[in-house]
Amino acid sequence: MGSSSHLKRLAIPRSWPLPRKTTVWVTRPRAGAHTLERSMPINIVIRDVLGMAHSTREVRSILHNGLAKVDGRVVKDTRRGVGLMDVLSLGEENFRCVLDTNGRLRYRTISSEEAGWKICRIEGKTTISGGRTQIHLHDGRNLIVADAAEHKSGDSLKISLPDQKVLEHIKFGEGTRCMLVGGTHVGLLADVTGHSIKRSSMSNEVAFDGFVTTEELVFSVGKSSLPGVEVGQ
Secondary structure (H helix, E strand, O other), X not given: OOOOOEEEHHHOOOOOOOOOOOOOEEEOOOOOOOXXXXXXXXXXXHHHHXXXXXXXXXXXXXXXXXXXXXXXXXXXXOOOEEEOOOEEEEOOEEEEEEEOOOOXXXXXXXXXXXXXXXXXXXXXXXXXXXXXXXXXXXXXXXXXXXXXXXXXXXXXXXXXXXOOOEEEEEOOOOOOEEEEOOOOOOOEEEXXXXXXXXXXXXXXXXXXXXXXXXXXHEEEXXXXXXXXXXXXX
16 A cells, blocks of 8 residues: 555646656645645645655755745745645745646746735635634635625635735625636636526536636636736637
């Protein structure tokens, strides 16, 4: 049996841009904010994707010297997942994790100014003690908000890093620019033209110019710049 800290290369998610037949095993990201399909361990990102290290030993040296940050916080765990919309900083270089048109995770170079924020999709909300509302974001964050009715699932928040202050509330609806995170049009930006809510177990549908997809494959981004993500035709 394989270790829980490793994964067979033949079984890696299709979103990982790695060859499958070079070695038997590959590092498995530690359970955390992102799903296995939407994140990669920082060890593989630095060594195999970005090519900034030749071995895991070199990656450990980078991490232990405090040269790597995810969302503005120093990371020292080689299995820490770096997932969709996360900001990875290595020294003076910064990268944002997005999806390409093949549905693969890519780490695009961004400026230091862009590294100061990220976009998080609202996945749900709950009422906690004191009648306060806590919203749950796609990367595992939980934020307490005052106006519960204004924050709905499918909306997104642009937050500052690492202090998590809300810079912008991106409401999901007609005219909202979104990134497709699955389906035929994955990795493209498109503007919503319609939203169909199903009163059944079927997924809600979102219409764009020329195609329709399910709501869970849509990530509201508004007017924010996302390097490497193109506007759909």
